[in-house]
Amino acid sequence: MNEHDSCLVSLQRTILKNGPEFLSHKLVIKGDLAYLKPTLSAMSFCMIYIVVGVFLLGLAVRLLSFPDRYDLAIFLGGFGIAIGTFGMALIKPFLRRSSFDKEKNSFNNHKDRNVKLGHIVSLQINNKIVQSKHGLSYGCYELNLLTQHGRRINILNHGDEQQLLHDAEQLGYFLHVEVKDYRREIIL
Amino acid sequence: MTCILAALGAGNMFQANQAHAMLSYAFDVPSEFGVITGLVLAALVFSVIVGGMPSIASVTEKIVPWMAALYVGMALIVIISNIGQVGAAFGAIIEGAFTGAGVAGGFIGALIQGLKRATFSNEAGVGSAAIAHSAVKTKEPITEGLVSLLEPFVDTVVICTMTALVITIAGLNVGPYDGSGLTGVTLTAASFTETAGIFKYLLALAVVLFAFSTMISWSYYGLKSWTYLFGEGKGPELAFKLLFCLFVVIGATIQFGAVIDFSDAALFAMSIFNIVGLYLLMPVVKKELHSFIARVKSGEIKAYKK
Known part of the structure; x- marks a missing residue:
């Protein structure tokens, strides 16, 4: 293994292990601001x-x-x-909204610090199967962002595939970055 | 279908019923307030089975083993503080099993009652636990069978024997058994309380948590069976989840006798089909077991030590 191999980021891997089966957040874009709004459910x-x-x-x-x-x-x-x-x-x-502010040139999720919008390289869609002891297994989807320094940050994580694809497209257009689809077939 | 009925009966109504019975006994809550217990439990169960978010079930999972330890600890205190009566208690249990004292139908009656309660307690042969074990990813399915052998032992041989000793030592098992006298969880609680008054509060906490975690497990068994019958999909799954929650409220409000009869019938029906299946699959299990043991002995499957 050389030095570069040890720094590789596996983009196929999901960031979070679990996630809700239902739609938890929707993307809302208002002018220069895009934010994630929690759903009623x-x-x-x-x-x-x-x-x-x-x-x-x-x-x-x-x-x-x-x-x-x-x-x-x-x-x-x-x-x-x-x-x-x-x-x-x-x-x-849920009460602390994650937002992308073009005026301030920053992404704020109240967790990861110093994420400038200009540093965001791409958005990625990943899928996973959540297995639970208390219920049936279900598919769950992540929308993650990748920065030019190799940081991966989760933006969305829920089970509504269509809404996530739609939000990913909208956010990609808003940020002017490519949306890469890393969904794969998962055999349990 | 029988598994769905058992999930709604033994895994749901009975649990809610006994949780409220325990609260009634420990805190003198009137039985008509069962609807409040039912609604609170139903709301919490719904939040867990609706799926996906971190839920109170994960917290309960961590607490329940401690509650089990607490239960065993309390039983040991009762047994040790009455150690002189243990021999007589064992004698009374054995005598009761063969004479059927307190049970209609003599020896056969005692046998049937014993089988009903044992099946209810350890679920051996019912086929419910197999649903949970089947979800485990393993290259050696037989290991799940071996692990599951331990469950009836711990439950029936260890826990139920301790409970039986506590009840027999207290001498409160005098009926009537239709729900009007001390029966079910209230009989157990009263027997523990004979030694120390605080035990009823600790038991109330343990029983509510046990009931809740049992309902969660059975909701999964029921949902599996439901989707097998009606197909997977948001609509059918939500229908079952709502039905399950409705039965929590019903279980907490109706009489013990009706709940236990329904639960016993559902478990009995479930075990008939399961035992036929077990008999037919016996040669496969036997072959798997022999193959597994042979590979362990030959060293192909290595036993790891810490």
Whole structure:
């Protein structure tokens, strides 16, 4: 193996192992700004936990007015806090929108730093099969960007193939970069 | 079809029913509030089986083994603190098995009841666990069979024996068994509580988590069977998921007797077809097992040590 081989980036490999079966984000382009907007289904998914958590917590607070029900109040309150906190942790990334700003010449996903739009070389589409112990296997698709320094950053990751292809095309046009399709047949 | 019914019965309604029964026992929650337990569980189950996002199931998966350890620990405390009664408890269990004490139908009645509860507990011969094992990617399928042999042992020989000892030592298993007296999880909880009052709270936590994780596993078995019958696709899959969640609410609100009868019937129907299949496939399994053992002995398959 020479020095160049050790620096090779496998563009066929997906960045993330899992991903949702449903459409989680859509690309929205407004003038010089392109951003990823979470879908209602993705937000509802997180909201289930928050609603259940708040409901249990509310029930626990109500029970505190009955002195003989403190044990149940603590039990429900504990569950409520745990489930609600989980929901908050899930929804947090959705509230921080990833955006491509031509005016600032930057890509901001609140995670990867110093990504200039001019440094983006191409966009790539990858596919994978997500296998779960709790459900049937399903296909999931990634839209990743590649910078001239070899960094690969995930932009989209969901199971709606048609929407992802459409968003990839739109984003490629917006950024004036090539969209490379690395989808392959996966045999389990 | 039988697997779908078993998923809705044993893997769903029974779990929701017992989770609420446990809450009723531990915290004196009225049975009419079962609908709240059902709705909360249904919402959480739906969030998990809808697919793809990080879910509460992954958290539960990490907690449940600790809950199992907690259960075993509590059972050991009860048994050790009543060590003098263990011999008599074993005697009562064996005597009850042959005389059918407390069970209609004498010896045969006890045998049938024992088989029903054992099947419910360890699922051996039902064919449900095989669905999960079949999803494992392996070059040697026989190893999955060998691993699965351990499940009835741990479940029935270790856990159920410990539970039986706790119940027999407490001496609360006096019926009636139609749901009006101590039965199912409430009998177990009451028996544990005889030794320490705090056990009912710990058991409530463990039972809710066990019930939830069991529902998730059975939803997968049910969904597999459903898609086999009605085909894969978003529509049929969503229909099953919604139906499954609806049965969680139903299970938490109806009487124990109805739930257990439905669950027993569904598991029995499932095991009939599965056992016929097992019998027909026996020569293949035998051949695979002999081949595997021969290759392990010859060194073709190496055993790795840490």
